Amino acid sequence: MHQGIAALLGLQSWIIYRVERREEAKEACCPACGARTRRVWGRARGWRRVLHTWCGGLRVYLRVRPRRFRCGQCRKVFVERFAGIRPWGRCTDQAEQASPGS
Numbered sequence: 001m002h003q004g005i006a007a008l009l010g011l012q013s014w015i016i017y018r019v020e021r022r023e024e025a026k027e028a029c030c031p032a033c034g035a036r037t038r039r040v041w042g043r044a045r046g047w048r049r050v051l052h053t054w055c056g057g058l059r060v061y062l063r064v065r066p067r068r069f070r071c072g073q074c075r076k077v078f079v080e081r082f083a084g085i086r087p088w089g090r091c092t093d094q095a096e097q098a099s100p101g102s
Contacts, residue, residue: 051091
């Protein structure tokens with residue numbers, strides 16, 4: 001799969017071990033009360049593998065490990081949600097639209 005990413009990015013002479021995107025903002029909206037919080041409570045226990053798209057006939061997965069937040073108002077602990085990935089979803093919205101069977 002790393003060779004596919006290398007070809008896609010034009011990095012054939014490189015060895016890609018990991019692709020990461022880090023965001024500096026540590027803020028999420030509580031699903032129970034709607035308040036915004038910056039209190040990071042930790043990380044989810046495991047990594048989630050989510051189908052994102054296809055490249056050269058191969059599946060491209062995202063590995064996400066969401067953060068856990070604690071709301072300052074209602075005191076509930078919740079897991080952050082990512083745009084384009086439904087809760088408990090196994091694929092992104094982009095993967096559903098670009099499925100090879102459609």
